Amino acid sequence: MAQQGIILVAKEEVHSFIVRCIVGAGAELSHAECLADNLVLADCRGHTTHGLLRTALYVKDLKHDIAKGSGVPIILKETPAIALVDGNNLLGPVVGRFCMDVAIRKAQETGIGFVTARGSNHFGIAGAYSLQAMKKGFLGISMTNASPALMPTRAKKMFFGTNPISVAAPAVNGDNFVLDMATSAVSLGKVQVCKLKGEDMPDGWGVDKTGQDTTDPSEVLDDGGLHPLGGREITSGYKGYGLAMMVEILCGILSGANYGPNIRHWTSTDQIANVGHCFIAINTSAFESGFEERMTDLIDTCRNLETVEPGETVLIPGDRARAHYEKVEKSGAIEYNAEAIRQLDVLAKELGVPMICTMKQI
Numbered sequence: 001m002a003q004q005g006i007i008l009v010a011k012e013e014v015h016s017f018i019v020r021c022i023v024g025a026g027a028e029l030s031h032a033e034c035l036a037d038n039l040v041l042a043d044c045r046g047h048t049t050h051g052l053l054r055t056a057l058y059v060k061d062l063k064h065d066i067a068k069g070s071g072v073p074i075i076l077k078e079t080p081a082i083a084l085v086d087g088n089n090l091l092g093p094v095v096g097r098f099c100m101d102v103a104i105r106k107a108q109e110t111g112i113g114f115v116t117a118r119g120s121n122h123f124g125i126a127g128a129y130s131l132q133a134m135k136k137g138f139l140g141i142s143m144t145n146a147s148p149a150l151m152p153t154r155a156k157k158m159f160f161g162t163n164p165i166s167v168a169a170p171a172v173n174g175d176n177f178v179l180d181m182a183t184s185a186v187s188l189g190k191v192q193v194c195k196l197k198g199e200d201m202p203d204g205w206g207v208d209k210t211g212q213d214t215t216d217p218s219e220v221l222d223d224g225g226l227h228p229l230g231g232r233e234i235t236s237g238y239k240g241y242g243l244a245m246m247v248e249i250l251c252g253i254l255s256g257a258n259y260g261p262n263i264r265h266w267t268s269t270d271q272i273a274n275v276g277h278c279f280i281a282i283n284t285s286a287f288e289s290g291f292e293e294r295m296t297d298l299i300d301t302c303r304n305l306e307t308v309e310p311g312e313t314v315l316i317p318g319d320r321a322r323a324h325y326e327k328v329e330k331s332g333a334i335e336y337n338a339e340a341i342r343q344l345d346v347l348a349k350e351l352g353v354p355m356i357c358t359m360k361q362i
């Protein structure tokens with residue numbers, strides 16, 4: 001019987017729980033902390049499908065020795081603006097942070113840094129890396145390929161991952177544009193959440209293993225798949241499919257990582273993932289000056305557009321996530337599904353680490 005309700009956990013406890021699980025699974029402390037930073041950021045920004053609840057996935061990779069918990073990424077090739085990195089099969093966030101640091105360093109020297117990585121694993125939310133560049137004043141871009149989950153328009157079989165794209169652009173006074181989106185209709189995490197809650201999915205998210213549309217999350221997870229962004233062909237799903245392939249080219253093909261259906265199934269542990277990422281940092285001053293001021297003008301004008309429904313506001317990509325982040329900062333706690341927390345307690349027991357300490361049940 002699934003547990004109902006919402007449980008609150010202090011933000012610091014979420015971080016330390018992830019760290020003790022990942023260290024318990026054999027990783028170095030600094031690697032566990034890097035992963036925890038990414039997952040906590042996801043939860044703080046409201047991407048709850050990519051946060052704490054993903055801990056088990058990384059534990060599984062470490063336990064099966066299919067991802068490494070110690071070591072360093074290696075720069076294989078570089079020019080003043082470009083680097084190719086071998087992630088050395090380390091945890092994705094360790095590879096991602098390293099690569100964006102390299103891109104930032106190159107952007108400081110030349111105006112742009114463009115880094116691709118292979119030999120990596122799930123890197124968490126793409127937004128973590130575009131934000132990493134933006135916090136240093138750069139325009140940041142990050143993308144990754146992933147295990148097959150998406151049916152190309154007209155295809156019966158999963159071929160591409162949810163291949164996300166994130167672009168973060170600074171405006172003045174800490175305002176910004178932060179796009180962070182999958183190129184599938186939804187992320188697999190959202191499907192898992194529906195399953196966890198025992199709910200049907202909205203129409204147009206995914207298909208079953210015969211390629212027929214379904215609203216049952218279990219059918220999507222059982223060898224079915226996701227529609228590309230845009231859904232079916234009639235609603236322009238081929239545009240999402242095109243974007244997914246673009247991400248694949250920039251991540252998998254450029255770097256020499258696995259690509260498309262060569263990437264292992266996302267739950268399998270019989271081979272290394274060898275996924276590819278792409279990170280770009282751009283010094284906007286290399287172009288016309290006043291980028292941040294024009295950004296502010298653009299986003300404020302957009303936000304102030306008259307809405308169809310009175311009392312609503314036009315949002316800028318990232319506004320919702322920022323509001324969620326501020327809410328968490330203020331309360332110091334993050335909300336989770338009670339059943340998900342119960343599953344994490346099982347994980348803690350298996351690893352022999354202290355269970356997650358919760359605040360209260362609503």
Ligand SMILES: *[C@@H]1O[C@H](CO)[C@@H](O)[C@H](O)[C@H]1NC(C)=O
Pocket residue numbers: 107108136137138283284285286
């Ligand atoms: C971008 O380049 C300009 C001009 O060279 C420099 O003044 C500025 O510090 C650079 N920006 C960042 C974020 O490094």
